[in-house]
Amino acid sequence: MSDLYIGLMSGTSLDGIDGVLADFSGPRMVVTHHASMAFAPELRAELLALNTPGSNELHRAALAGNALSRAYAEVVHALLERSGQPASAIRALGAHGQTVRHRPQEFDGTGYTLQLGSPAVLAERTGITVVADFRSRDVAAGGQGAPLVPAFHQGVFGRADETVLVLNLGGISNLSVLGAGGASVLGFDCGPGNALMDHWCQQHTGQPFDADGAWAASGQVLPALLASLLDEPFLHKPPPKSTGRDLFNPIWLARHLQPWASADPVDVQATLTEYTARACAISANSYQNNSTTLAVCGGGALNTHLMARLQAVCPAVRVVATDALGLPALQVEAAAFAWLARQALHGQPGNLASVTGAVGARVLGAVYPA
Structure with a gap:
């Protein structure tokens, strides 16, 4: 069975999306292909605006999540084209989503972390199992939800x-x-x-x-x-x-x-x-x-x-x-989310309690089957 995973990362810098195709079949992970895409100016502006309270946030956040997932799908298709791999060869892809609020342990003692994106849209657009929402379980377990890398x-x-x-x-x-x-x-x-x-x-x-x-x-x-x-x-x-x-x-x-x-x-x-x-x-x-x-x-x-x-x-x-x-600077975080997707599918923890402060190790991420 294939041990290929895709990792997708769009970070706080809001400069765009990095994606990698990672092969875990050997003794060490190997990134075989990398693709990146800058955000369209209007999407970048909206994602930045959603970092602060504003009008009609729920509606705008849902549409921005859809747009982000469509952009993620473009990066996935670029990786598949460059690698010559069909979607069926990819076990899963890990999609970080775009963080717009991060308030662990605040307000009610648990707090929350919010990453925009529509994993369902991404699964439909790529035909690949999607793992997303990696941070929430760690926060629920009393952790910071970050860093996960x-x-x-x-x-x-x-x-x-x-x-x-x-x-x-x-x-x-x-x-x-x-x-x-x-x-x-x-x-x-x-x-x-x-x-x-x-x-x-x-x-x-x-x-x-x-x-x-x-x-x-x-x-x-x-x-x-x-x-x-x-x-x-x-x-x-x-x-x-x-x-x-x-x-x-x-x-x-x-x-x-x-x-x-x-x-x-x-x-x-x-x-x-x-x-x-x-x-x-x-x-x-x-x-x-x-x-x-x-x-x-x-x-x-x-x-x-x-x-x-x-x-x-x-x-x-x-x-x-x-x-x-041995791993280019712009590939590291995307590769980490490929690894986190693999951990989730294998039922293995993705967090470290010594890092996040969670009460224990947890399997991270919600799975959207292809």
């Missing part, structure tokens, strides 16, 4: 002789601490990744992101603003912890920027980039142990200025993209 990171990047640190730089940053020989695995959100930098860049340059960090590199860090940003309590909260645009959003940023309303936008961008690096460094330096490597994945790994700043503020480790460890 550390167990996957351990299998792909873990080493027998030393701790490895894996930093995902999506819209939000999260760190996996992979103990030597799998003795322990930790993971938690560090703070902002690309979300604040992308927002500021879009607002002031019209570009969706700061390519290579070139704009930020041309500015000067504002020390007092940086100190204000670093006072954010979440950065200093012990794990387990997770966050999202519910906290690190334009309203949060505007509040901090009030005393610097006349600052040059390029200097604010330089400061936001430095803030992202230092927020990650607080976590990486605290959990460095005997690690010599900080492996970076996600879109932030392509920001050469941010990577240079990470190296400067994490001097005890070598900062590299996960490409150097």
Whole structure:
């Protein structure tokens, strides 16, 4: 029987969809094909708008979920075409969905996490079994519902002789601490990744992101603003912890920027980039142990200025993209959701209680048969 799975990821950065075709038949998972697609501007704008309360939310969220699933299906068809595999050869696909609210343990003690998408539409459009809604069961079990990738990171990047640190730089940053020989695995959100930098860049340059960090590199860090940003309590909260645009959003940023309303936008961008690096460094330096490597994945790994700043503020480790460890930075999270889909179909846990704070291991995801 085939052991091929597809993983689909659209993250907090809202830059688009990454999909991988992963083969689990050998001793180690192999990504055989990768496809990506940018969001249509109107879909991206609607998904971003749905991160905050607005009118007619239920109707808009349902339609946005349908549109997202149709876009997911296009990525799936691209993977099938490139690989020459029929849909019938794929055991299942794992679809993360688009997070628009993430409030675990809040309000009623359980809280919730909400990822938009229509797994039913995706199953109909692809003819492949879909596994979705991975985070809710962990939240119901008292966990943060995030991050879910550390167990996957351990299998792909873990080493027998030393701790490895894996930093995902999506819209939000999260760190996996992979103990030597799998003795322990930790993971938690560090703070902002690309979300604040992308927002500021879009607002002031019209570009969706700061390519290579070139704009930020041309500015000067504002020390007092940086100190204000670093006072954010979440950065200093012990794990387990997770966050999202519910906290690190334009309203949060505007509040901090009030005393610097006349600052040059390029200097604010330089400061936001430095803030992202230092927020990650607080976590990486605290959990460095005997690690010599900080492996970076996600879109932030392509920001050469941010990577240079990470190296400067994490001097005890070598900062590299996960490409150097055998899996390209833009494929890691999608591959993790292929793995999570496989775990679900095999009735195996997908979470780690040591990471999320859940009361125990749980099988994650709801299954929509082909």
